[in-house]
Amino acid sequence: MSLLLDPFAVAFVQRALLGGALVAVVCGVVGTWVVLRGMAFLGEAMAHGMLPGVAVATLVGFPPMAGAAVSAAAMSIGVGVLQRRGRLSADTSIGLLFVASLSLGIIVISASRSFATDASAILFGDILAIGAGDLLALGVALAVTLVVAALGHRAFVALTVDPRQAQLLGLRPRAAHVVLVGLVTLAVVSAYQAVGSLLVVGMLLGPAVAAGRWTRRIVPTMVLAAAIGIVSVAAGLLLSWHLATAAGATVAFTAICSGAVSTGIHALLGALRRPHADALPTLPTFPERTA
Template sequence: MDWLTAPFEVTFVQRALWGGMLVSAICAPAGTWVVLRGMAFLGDAMAHGLLPGVALAALLGGNLLVGAVVSAAVMTAGVTALGRTPRLSQDTGIGLLFVGLLSLGVIIVSRSQSFAVDLTGFLFGDVLAVRQQDLYALGAALCVALAVSVLGHRAFLALTFDPRKAQTLGLRPRLAHAVLLGLLGLAIVASFHIVGTLLVLGLLIAPPAAALPWARGVRGVMALAALLGVTATFGGLLLSWHLGTAAGATVSALAVSLFFVSHALSALWHRRARPAPVPATEVP
């Protein structure tokens, strides 16, 4: 029991656990829609697109969260605008914004005297540096994410499975898509301090993808994804403490490992549940 509880008797590890739990709950709704709609590349691009705002805020001595929010807003507006360009595919526009904003972020970070340290922190996060005020901000972000998820659930559902029907029902699919991008941006902004911009997809995509074989309905996927994210946070912090590994990377790696374990168990379950073939009888 000491092996399980000793790390969480330390104050900064307790804050890290609470931060990871809140982030897991924030990422679950957004990550579910990302997985169902096949928007993983967009999520990755938006995560890396945070770098310019975060780097500029750090360089100017400002609030990193504000810088991340500004970058997320710019990325969301850019993706929405380029998505309406008829001669340019959405993937091309996302790729251009991804590379452009990431390059700008590295250029800004390179102006700092502690280039390597700052870039490592931005890319991989520092979950053990979560402060009490960060927890308050994450709690507020969770309230916003839950409100958007509940109010926009019907529109998101129609947009995911039948965009034409969404238009017919007057659900305004373009607006729903923009709001969904905002929800995704909120989850990424909340997560970057925990696992960094490089590993954010570990908590955003892996838990919902792991929940898919076992949950019934979209809400079930979200609930199970949040539980798996919390599990990955607890286990990752525990392993990081005892093995001396990077905390954020360990949490993200464990979340991805849960995905592979989930799908392996699902395949085994369906194989055992499959009825045995009936032997063919000889025709006299």
């Protein structure tokens, strides 16, 4: 037990665990919609789209999360503009802006020779450096996420099931999609400190995929995904402590592994149940009575 509890006696590990837990709940809620709506590519693009904003903010001395928010918001607006005005498909517009943002971020980073250390934190996060201000920001992000997800739940469900029916019901599917993109942006930006821009999608997808193997209802999936995400954060921090690996990357890898482990356990249980189901006696069938 001491091996499990000793790392969490350290103050900065406690803050990392609390911050990671807040990120896990945000990503559990939003990641469920990302999986249901097939928005993984958008989430990846948002994560990389933060890079130029974070780089510029770091160079000029502004808070990196402010730069991340501005850059991710510009990314989401740009995707919408290209789809409406440029008549491009969603994946094409996302792909174009994804490469453009990533290239611009690398250009900004390469232009400063004193940027190497900060670049590593941008790409892979620094969950062990989470402070009181970061925890407050994550708490606000979580509160906003829960309120928006609750208020927009009916519209999000209708948008996922049948956008045309949602339009007939007056649920404004376009507005619901914009709000959902905003939630993805908020989740990506809030998770940036913990796991960085390259690994944030792992927190969005891994726990949600793992939870989806055990429940088919949306709200229970969100709750289970949040719980799996918290466990992934704790396990990732423990592995990082004992193996001396990068904390953010280990947490993200653990979150992704949760999906694989959950799928394997679900398949194994299904295989164990199948022989018992086949062994049950078949009830005799009786001919139907004719008038």
